[in-house]
Amino acid sequence: MAGPTGYSAVGGRTWRSHLGLWLSVFFLVSPAILVFLWMLSLSLKTEVDNTAYPPVFVPSPLTLANYIETFEKNRILLYFWNSILVTGGAVIVGLLVGVPAGYGIARSRAAKSAVVILIARMTPALSYLIPLFLLFQMLGLVGTITGLLITHLVITVPIIVWVMIGYFENVPRELEDAAFVDGATTWQGFALIALPLARPGVVVGAILAFIFSWNNFIFSVVLAGKNTRTLPSAVYNMLTFEQLSWGPLAAAALLVTLPVLLVTVIAQREIVAGLSSGGLKDG
Amino acid sequence: MPPASEVTAGRVALPSRAASRPPAHDFSRKYGWFILPALIVIAAVIVFPWLFTLWMSVHDWNVTGDHRFVAFDNYRRLVSDERFLESVARTFWFTALAVIIPIALGLWAALTFHRHFPWRGILRTVFVMPMMATPVAIALVWTMMFHPQLGVLNYLLSLAGIPPFAWVYSPDTVIPTLVMVEVWHWTPLVMLILLGGLAGLPTDPYESALIDGASRWQMFRYITWPLILPYVMIAVVIRTIDSLKVFDTIAVISQGGPGTASETLNYFLYLQAFQFYNIGYASAVVVVFFVIIIALSLLLLHLRQKTKWNA
Numbered sequence: 136m137a138g139p140t141g142y143s144a145v146g147g148r149t150w151r152s153h154l155g156l157w158l159s160v161f162f163l164v165s166p167a168i169l170v171f172l173w174m175l176s177l178s179l180k181t182e183v184d185n186t187a188y189p190p191v192f193v194p195s196p197l198t199l200a201n202y203i204e205t206f207e208k209n210r211i212l213l214y215f216w217n218s219i220l221v222t223g224g225a226v227i228v229g230l231l232v233g234v235p236a237g238y239g240i241a242r243s244r245a246a247k248s249a250v251v252i253l254i255a256r257m258t259p260a261l262s263y264l265i266p267l268f269l270l271f272q273m274l275g276l277v278g279t280i281t282g283l284l285i286t287h288l289v290i291t292v293p294i295i296v297w298v299m300i301g302y303f304e305n306v307p308r309e310l311e312d313a314a315f316v317d318g319a320t321t322w323q324g325f326a327l328i329a330l331p332l333a334r335p336g337v338v339v340g341a342i343l344a345f346i347f348s349w350n351n352f353i354f355s356v357v358l359a360g361k362n363t364r365t366l367p368s369a370v371y372n373m374l375t376f377e378q379l380s381w382g383p384l385a386a387a388a389l390l391v392t393l394p395v396l397l398v399t400v401i402a403q404r405e406i407v408a409g410l411s412s413g414g415l416k417d418g
Numbered sequence: 419m420p421p422a423s424e425v426t427a428g429r430v431a432l433p434s435r436a437a438s439r440p441p442a443h444d445f446s447r448k449y450g451w452f453i454l455p456a457l458i459v460i461a462a463v464i465v466f467p468w469l470f471t472l473w474m475s476v477h478d479w480n481v482t483g484d485h486r487f488v489a490f491d492n493y494r495r496l497v498s499d500e501r502f503l504e505s506v507a508r509t510f511w512f513t514a515l516a517v518i519i520p521i522a523l524g525l526w527a528a529l530t531f532h533r534h535f536p537w538r539g540i541l542r543t544v545f546v547m548p549m550m551a552t553p554v555a556i557a558l559v560w561t562m563m564f565h566p567q568l569g570v571l572n573y574l575l576s577l578a579g580i581p582p583f584a585w586v587y588s589p590d591t592v593i594p595t596l597v598m599v600e601v602w603h604w605t606p607l608v609m610l611i612l613l614g615g616l617a618g619l620p621t622d623p624y625e626s627a628l629i630d631g632a633s634r635w636q637m638f639r640y641i642t643w644p645l646i647l648p649y650v651m652i653a654v655v656i657r658t659i660d661s662l663k664v665f666d667t668i669a670v671i672s673q674g675g676p677g678t679a680s681e682t683l684n685y686f687l688y689l690q691a692f693q694f695y696n697i698g699y700a701s702a703v704v705v706v707f708f709v710i711i712i713a714l715s716l717l718l719l720h721l722r723q724k725t726k727w728n729a
Contacts, residue, residue: 157535163526163530167544167547167548167602170556170559170563173570189573228459233456235452235456239449239452239453251460252460255464258708259687259704259707261663261704262471262687262707265697265701266466269697285462292459321449346550350553367552374558388552389555392555396547396551398550403543
């Protein structure tokens with residue numbers, strides 16, 4: 136972030152400060168690298184290498200057998216599709232209701248409605264599950280994709296509303312006021328003026344909602360049936376109910392988290408902007 | 419895209435959003451229709467569950483749906499339930515560690531990534547990746563790394579001449595170990611919040627401090643720290659809330675064990691509701707849980723108001 140010259144630029148630039156900087160960076164980044172590389176390594180090694188001591192770091196021979204086994208023994212593609220449906224649906228509905236709400240709250244300065252969002256952010260996701268589970272039993276929604284999609288709105292709607300409030304507040308009100316003078320309706324002011332200007336916010340909100348909805352697994356553990364599980368809860372079930380060896384488990388773990396990691400890498404600028412401004416994550 | 423500092427400015431000033439124009443009737447007349455759909459969704463999936471939970475918590479409710487009114491029996495039972503009380507104490511212990519350590523490391527990371535150096539963008543992305551990674555998947559990898567005989571962590575320790583560590587296999591070390599996983603996941607979030615704070619700092623104080631010959635530490639202690647304290651408080655509030663609700667990593671890595679050594683409040687709740695099917699009792703746990711979270715958040719937000727510099 137190219138902010139104003141801060142703490143750094145005024146400090147001395149000696150070799151010692153450079154060394155300190157790079158040691159800091161090394162120490163900070165290496166835990167992340169260790170875990171991700173170890174996951175990759177486990178997923179590409181043979182079972183013999185995975186259970187060897189001392190551990191084998193670089194896979195040799197390199198094998199894709201773990202991935203093949205994961206695909207053959209589990210219905211990964213079905214779970215992947217379920218995740219796409221649930222997360223995709225929850226993000227789309229979240230945008231449809233959340234973006235206008237963010238605009239309405241920002242423009243009317245209805246701080247009280249923002250408080251509801253904050254409290255929703257504080258509540259553990261699990262606590263929504265008990266009443267929704269009972270309700271879904273009555274409505275016949277347990278074990279359906281629709282039911283899961285509805286519960287994921289608990290995650291996506293607050294994130295999107297919260298992000299959009301911030302972005303709409305930064306769209307100058309005067310632009311819309313000028314349009315209103317020319318006879319534009321409130322809706323036109325929103326759709327034709329404010330929304331295009333706040334489009335980066337829509338991207339940020341959608342990305343964050345996607346990531347945290349994708350990562351959620353407890354809703355699916357409790358509510359999904361055998362055929363409607365999302366990817367994270369399917370992997371959780373592999374761990375608890377089937378005795379699998381390390382290689383295929385690591386391969387499955389990597390496949391689950393790969394989509395969000397790719398999104399993170401592609402959209403890192405938007406994510407940094409969105410999160411350094413509010414700091415939220417799922418319920 | 420608006421610079422992060424601008425977005426942040428609006429966010430930090432949240433309480434003042436209610437101030438001044440436009441008048442209240444403007445709200446319902448002009449903007450009510452924009453908020454209505456979200457209001458309906460929030461009423462259905464968020465407010466309804468809150469109210470229903472409150473109602474269930476005063477009933478004896480089993481999984482078949484039979485229920486009878488028992489007033490505050492569930493709450494009375496909670497007060498004398500050792501397992502519940504221990505889980506509360508354990509949750510506070512976990513939370514204390516899982517707030518302080520990420521704040522300290524996150525501050526260090528923010529000061530580091532605020533400086534300019536080659537490959538900063540890529541390295542920052544790598545650093546941020548843990549908070550985006552699917553917790554279940556990562557917890558699986560940690561589980562394998564913690565393995566007492568074959569795990570890579572004990573091997574790395576042995577390289578440094580340190581004897582094997584019990585990790586999640588001993589009641590004494592399971593909480594610190596789970597805190598470590600939590601720190602790994604969420605230090606990046608603290609870093610991002612503080613980075614937003616650092617980006618908005620004024621330059622003048624540093625220039626005059628430099629002229630006065632202040633040391634780096636003095637500049638941090640007397641300029642940077644007071645100015646980013648509000649952001650630190652935001653991070654503390656968010657970390658506190660998230661640590662109280664920790665669930666994913668515990669469910670995968672230790673399932674509350676060994677014994678009940680890592681059974682936090684949220685995991686206790688999960689067991690009561692979806693393993694033992696004590697629906698009414700679990701609802702009372704939710705209500706108490708909720709009260710704890712709100713009380714702590716209000717306390718921290720109050721402290722944050724006191725530390726506000728741009729009010």
